[in-house]
Structures are given as C-alpha cells and as structure tokens.
Amino acid sequence: MPRPRGTHDARAELRGRAATINDIARLAGVSKKTVSRVINQSPLVRADTREKVETLMREVGYVPDPMARGLAFRRSFLIGMIYDNPTAQYIVDIQYGALDALRDSGFELIVHPCDSRSPGYIDGVRRFVQLQKLHGVMLVPRVSEDQALADMLDELGCRYARIAAVALDSPERMVVTHDRDGGAEVADYLQTLGHRELAMITGPATYRSAMERSEGFIGALRRRGIEIPPERLAEGGYTFESGVAAAERLLALPAPPTAIFCGNDEMAAGVYRVAVRAGVRIPQQLSVVGYDDSPLATRLWPPLTTVRRDTRDTGRMAAALLLQNSTASGVRLSVRPHLVVRDSCGPPA
Template sequence: MSRDNFVAKSTEGRLSSGHMADDDNQPRRRGLGGEKKPTINDVARLAGVSKKTVSRVINQSPFVKADTREKINAIIAEIGFSPDPQARGLAFRRSFLIGLVYDNPNPQYVVNMQLGMLDAMRGSGYELVVHPCNRGNPTFLTDFRRFIERQKLWGVVLTPSVSEDDRVKIILDEIGCGYIRIASVPVDEPAHIIVSNDRVGGRAAARHLAELGHTTIGFISGPGTFRSSHERRGGFEEELKDRKLKLTDDYIMQGAYTFETGISCGAELLKRTPRPTAIFAANDEMAAGVLHAIRRANLRCPEDVSVIGFDDFQIASSVWPPLTTVRTPTREIGRMAAEKLIGHGGEEGEDHSREAASATSPALVVRDSTGPAPR
C-alpha cells in the first residue's frame, strides 16, 4: 500500500477534538498536514503479525524470522511509520534491563550464567544488571524489592538458592515483573522455570564409581539451604541403593560449595577407618579441595582415592589430576533463561517458549581423577 493510499484510507474516524482513535482506542494526533499518522497497530495489521512482533523488530531483537523482519521493515519504510520514544517508554513503563540475582558462592557459576544470558541478549536491545545477595541477611527481601523497583526491570533471572524461595516469587508477582527461576526441580509453572535435573547427575556419579568397583565411598554435600545439595545427594544414594550399596552417615560431610570446605571435609573423610576409596563432592570447587587434602595426606589420586565432582567448570580441567565430574550446561541454561524471559519464538503462529517447560540433563565427563578401586 502506498503512503498516499494509506493516508486516504486513514481519514475516517476523526474525533471532533482534532484527534483520532487508534486500534487501542487511544487518541493520536494529526500530522502537520492534517493526515493521520501511521501507528504500530497499522504496521502490525498490514504485516499480518502482532504488535509485539513489530515491537521486537523496532528494538532489533534477534528473535524474529528474517523474512518477517524484512516485511515489517518494508512496511515501516513505505508508510513512513516512526516510533515515538516517549510513547514507547510510557507503553512499556519499564527499562530494557534484565536482572540476574544470585547468592551462589561459586564465581565460575555466576560468570557462566552471565555469559549465557549475554549470548541470548546480544543485539536484542536489552542490557544485563547483576545483583548479588545473601538469603541469610535480615534485609534480603527488602533489598531485593528495592533492586527490582529501582531498576524498573523488564524481567529477572533467579538462580539457586534465591530461585527456590517462594517469597521472592510473591514479590515479583506483586510488582508485575517477569521472571525465570532456575532450579534442580520444578518449583513453578512451566513458563517460569528451567530445570537442571541435578538428581540425574547424582545418579550418574554413583553409577560411575560403582562400575569401577568402589564400595566404601565418601560424600561431601553443599549447603543445606540449596535444593541442589539434596537432589545431588538423593540421586547418588538412589543409584547406590539400586546397586546394593549404601552411603553411611560416617562417610557424609556437609560443605559450602567452596574450595576451603572441600579441603576440610576431605581431610576428615580420609581419617575414617576403613578409608574411603572414592569421594564424591557435590561441586567442582569442593572436589578440587579434596584433591588438595589427598596430597596433604601423602596419598595418590586415583590410585588410593578416586574423586568426582559436579558442574564441569573451568577448575575441573585445570587441577591435577583433571577431575572426573558431572557436567551441567550452566552457560546454556543462562542462554535459555534469557531467551525465555525475552520471549524467544513469540512470532505469530509459532510456539511460545515462555509457555513451555525447559530442562537440561547433566552428563558424566570422565577424566583422570577416577580409577578402579584399590585391591
């Protein structure tokens, strides 16, 4: 449609006040020559898509098909549509900022999560704001609310263990801020959750050690406030039980997902009689600490004690010997979370990823820190 024809067809429906009503029943001013200014609703109608899809094209979101983008841009150029920045800001009433909220003590986890989110946000017009917090702080919830309201966030990605706190969800619902929760089990509706399935990874660790012939096994859990700690242990014990093995209380230590607690817990386990022939630490930082404790005790890994970790962060391949571990695709999870939040796949006629459940599956990575049980 040419602009002249568009203007001619658009002269109907003028209001006596000198304004015209658009498809949302909101008044629009006439142009300088008295003609009706084209709006985003007109672009959407002519392109046969939703206003949301047009908005994505205007904001240079990568989550629009190339042919759809070209068609919308051609219509915008043909009818002379120009977005009003002030009207756009009023319509969204939020900044184009996405928050990442975490209380995870593992810096590599946070870095990988950020990289994944930035992968998805590149070219979308959105920016990332990071908010570390401490769930044990008495002002945690107040500080969280202030962060969301002050930044006027478009949405927020919540990582464990913040994601497992339903009080945070209530605050976000009250404010009207979009969110995605990353957790080891489903803790919300599919539109708001990405499940990491940590229990599956725990089973994989137990299966590997059992197949190597280990029967006296030590375990170092993460903090009790993290659901992932319970899921990793739960899967580990379930697999051992299926193989007629048992994880006894004397061989269970609680760490804090830190290198230092890996050293201290590992040292305690090595004092047990009989000494464990294998130790499963619930993350790589603690597993690296166990390797340190083994060297301090003048023992060898894996000849005397096998060690297996969880996550497959950079430290797993940097220590000696390189760690056998359970890989969780943290960067991929971050990318999925940001895409789900922004609304990847939201074009007309396509599946809406926000409405679909998302999940990842851990996988065992065998390196040099595990070997057959000593005879």
C-alpha cells in the same frame, strides 16, 4: 553511483540527528500512531503501509528510544539478573547465556547481586524491580529457591525465570537442571568401576542443588545394593576450605572410602589438597569426582572427573523465557547434566 533517492532525502532531512517516530511518520506520510503500530507489530496495518514504514526505518537506521517507550509502557526493556554468591565462572556463564538470548531483542541485562542471608534482601529486590520497572528477572540459585522472593515478584506482577535443580514453579517460569540425575550418574560410574566403600561431601543442606545431587547419588547406590554409612557423609559449604576439612575427616576414618563424590569441583580441589599432603595417590588409592566441570577441573592434577552443567544454555533458556509473549513455545525448559570422565577415578585399590 547515485544512492537510491528515498534514502538520500530521508538522511538529508535528519542532518545527522537520530530519527524519532515523528521523523518516520512525516517522511512516510503517515501518523506516528501508524509507525507505532509497525514498531509493535500490530496486525492492524495494511501490508503496503507496513512495508513503506519498515523500509524507511531501515534506511535511516531508526530504532525506537527505549526510555520513551518504557515511560509510555510503564515498563522498561531491562532484564534483571538476581544472584547471591555462586562461583565467578557460573555467574559469567549465566550472563553470557542470557546475553545470547537478549542479542538484538532490544533488551539489556542489568546485574543485581544480593545477600540472601541479610534480612532486608527481598525488600531490596522489590525496590530494584519497581524502580527500574523491570521487564523480568532471572533468579539464579540459590535465590531462585526462595519461595518468598518468588511470591513477592508475583505480587508485583513481575515476570521471572527460576533456575533450579527441580521444578519449583510452573513450567513457564522454570529452567530445571536435574541435579539428581547428575548424582545418580556418578553413582553408576563409581559402582561400575568396582567401588563399594563410598563417601560423599555434600553442599550445604539448605541448597536444593546439594540435596538433589546427594539424594541422586545415594539413591542410585541404594538401588544397586550399596549403602553409605552416616560417618561417610560429610556436609560441606561448597567451598575449597570446607572440602579440605571434610576430606581430612573422611580420610582419617578407620575404614576410609575408596572413592569420594563431591558436591562441586571446589570441594573436590579440597580433597586433592588433603590427598597430596597425606601422600594418598589419586586415582590409584583414592577416586574423586566433582560437580560443575569448572575450569579448575582441568587445571588440577590428575584432571578431575566431574559432572558438566551446560550453564550458558541454562542462562540462555532463562532469558528466553522472559522474552516470550505466549506461554506456549518451543523454548526448551531443562538442561541435563552429564559425566565428563577424566583421570581422577580408577578401580578401588
């Protein structure tokens, strides 16, 4: 079966070499500028010319060279992902989500962890963004909460998408995760189970997510007439060890809580640890709720009731924001947390 003539000729001409814009122009009998217009979807090309060029590009499998294009554009086709030190699962989920959005877009994802406590970190990001001429960057909590970083990017003219618990920026630069709602939902759930003596282990007060989760929790309880006394509020560091330390303190209280809400699953695992060692049974003697719905939640026994975040969606949205041409679009800009009930909560003893 003979191939279509055009294809054969075009392929033969190239002799296995990757096609360039010059090849396409020559084979199509147009100037390279016209091919460039087709590549860049300029409306200033006659329909039949466009058709001819597009067919040819498809036939020879031509894809423009990102480095050449980037050099001419003075901007690369790379998206940077900037993050400080979230959990491994969170990083990976954001990455997968971002890659979902970037698939077949011609953009690639380049990862850039950094230490937001080190003094020169903003300069480090600046050098990275400038040198690579990034098309845009995704800012993951908690660097996403750093206004100085956002200001620097703005000054550089680098687009960015911030992932944060609340809207810290204009809508086209934000993916909002509404952590306050998650905290409130936990409050409602525990209240409905009958708990009145509640405690919370919050994340670091310097994290917006931590503040939102705890304020959502405390606020919702207050609206239902329940107050958490100060000694039942412990600040943790989002780590297992800090969860252990906080739980030890809370369970040693003269009037220990009947339920503990933890700012994340890692700290909830810390509560589990203390409970086992102290012989406190979950959920019979103590209810525990986490936040994240990490894989850990289902590995623990009993399986942990926790708040799920759609992290992969979050990453997808953030990357999609960076690819948009117009500000107006159908991209969803927020993601809602929701409670996943498992077996770590029951009515108070």
